[in-house]
Amino acid sequence: MKIKRKVVIGFVGSQLDGGQRTERWEKWRPSVSLTQHDDLVIDRFELLYNGKFRDLSERVTRDIATVSPETLVAIHEIPMRDAWDFEDVYGALFDFAKNYPFDTEHEDYWIHITTGTHVVQICLFLLTEARYLPGRLLQTSPPRRGGDQAGYQLIDLDLSRYDQIAQRFSSEQAEGVAFLKSGIPTRNARFNTMIEEIEKVAVKSRAPMLLMGPTGAGKSFLARRVFELKKNRHQLDGKFVELNCATVHGDGAASTLFGHIKGAFTGAASNRPGLLRSAHQGLLFLDEIGELGLNEQAMLLKALEEKRFLPVGSDEEVASDFQLIAGTNRDLGAEVLAGRFREDLYARINLWTYSLPQLAERPEDIEPNVDFQLALFAMESGEKVSFNKEARTRYMRFAMSGEAVWNGNFRDLAASVTRLATLSDAGRITDAQVMDEIARLKRLWRHSVQPELLTGLDLFDSMQLEAVIAVCRQSKSLSDAGRKLYAVSRDAKAKPNDADRLKKYLARFDLHWDEL
Incomplete structure (x- = not known):
């Protein structure tokens, strides 16, 4: 496996990295200290600064060369008016990231977020999270009391690597x-x-x-x-x-x-x-x-x-x-x-x-939705209602069978369960009540497109009929449905009568507007 070069990108710390005399070597300076680890070699340090800190950046560059000659330091001026202005800082760092010649095949990038203003650190984090800076976040820390080795930690924003998170x-x-x-x-x-x-x-x-x-x-x-x-x-x-x-x-x-x-x-x-x-x-x-x-x-x-x-x-x-x-x-x-x-x-x-699939296409979901509707009824009415064993078996058998059209989908199911719960005695839905409800549903659905009606038609004709009936059910009147269905061809007729055309079409299948 080929070892990639390690490249650090970070802002010079105007306070933490500062110091002019020999006393500066006695304090922890994050950017310099990072290059002093025995077990870590930084191949290149991209040191960012805004205009007034060029002298400090050059001093940090010389100090890094003293402790780590193998580390190449490149300084970059990041023009910003106010290092505490989010829009200004983010825009300047975004421009840097956009123009920087990243080479992820041969280099690993560590984004140092210990130095710089808090706004700078936040913007570096956001740009790394969004992959404009294709690297990992790097945090450094001063030596612990009694120790002489500063610390550093890499943070990978791929949260899937952290089991608990x-x-x-x-x-x-x-x-x-x-x-x-x-x-x-x-x-x-x-x-x-x-x-x-x-x-x-x-x-x-x-x-x-x-x-x-x-x-x-x-x-x-x-x-x-x-x-x-x-x-x-x-x-x-x-x-x-x-x-x-x-x-x-x-x-x-x-x-x-x-x-x-x-x-x-x-x-x-x-x-x-x-x-x-x-x-x-x-x-x-x-x-x-x-x-x-x-x-x-x-x-x-x-x-x-x-x-x-x-x-x-x-x-x-x-x-x-x-x-x-x-x-x-x-x-x-x-x-x-x-x-x-x-x-x-x-x-x-x-x-x-x-x-969203129709209820009839989700028969396995009918039972949990029945239970949900019963729970909803209990919450709204304050009365808990349940089926007895025979009633539940009969209702579910019908609800999941081909006899149940459910042309109103979950609205039909919700209405059905509400009726059963409302008419129940002492919170129990009986077999007789279920039989009455099944009969009621069949009456409500008797004018739906019957499967036997469609089986005698070519696929083209059956799909056309279903589409026409769907438009009719969504329209206010026969004329309204006719206008929708014949919006293009009506212009070619001298005296268009959309309602009459639709009535004649429905009559071919023994269907009438009032039934729909």
Whole structure:
């Protein structure tokens, strides 16, 4: 194994390294003492100083040459106005690190943090942690009482090398994952892996996050838990602000998000700050972001990139620094191709994208979520409720079977358990009550797309039908759904009737709007 050269980078200590007469050899001077260890040879010492300490740097250089002729000392002036000003010091040291010709293949770098102002030491630490200074931190200490040998210690910022610290970090991460899951012992491997990654991203990044999944899959719940996790870690000072973009349209959407000034439009009787400003230093969750109009998408992109935007009707920009989590049950990639979603905004929010599986895709997680809902009911009502053995067996068998559609996902499950708990007698859910609840669920789901209906169709037709029904369920009326589904082709018709076209399409499958 080839031995690398040892290179120390450190500031001259205006006090600790000082001294002009022979008495200076009787005191501990960190920079000089480092080169006096019998078991340590420093090949090169990069000695940094600001302008007024050049004479001291040259004196330390001569003293090092006296005690360690094999150590080459190179002095570097680091221009800074105030060694106690963080911005000034960090910028000067960053420039040094950026321009220094590091050769990590042949040299090991030790960053000396014993000398210099506390601000200098902090900046050296930060630059080393960020790997702008690719080395290890070095601390030195004076001889202990009665001894004549000064000490030194290397600190490796790879915390995984320190077992106890690594265990604490691992434990902290496990607690974060459990927090995101609200303590629910989920068993689905895909879901658990996804939550573990979300925990890492949540505590390390402020970049936008995109949560995809059907209604009721838990997008809003997870976004709020991410906010609470970051709030607990003191990473956010603001509040959690939430909007379902499907509930706002046109000028109302822009006003709700970006605010408006008095008189901006009819009905704007006073100024309105808007949700983006309300989310300053906090987290903004925009569910169903695919429902936003193209103009609002452009304004949102500017706000994300520049932290500034124009309220409706205003000529003066306002500022807001927030983290965004977006939710959608649409394929935004397909929406981009169709021209309904901006490609640049999609690229901006698509860095961390997670697809939340449907409840039916996580049958092993139904039971722990049932227990969670019962615990939640007990906390809210003050009454503990549980299944008897036969009832629990019957309910779980049905809930995990193909008969259970769970088209509302966890909302359906939560509503079902709440009904059972509310109707229970003396805190016990009986077999008869479970049978009634199963019958109720089947009635609620009878107008869902039946599996036997889809099995008679080509894959293309079945996927198209499912997509059409999903749009219908998210729309306010038959006409509203028709406008969304035929937004492009309607322009080619002289007298477009979107509602009639949609009604005829549904009739092919014996489906009716009122059923959906």
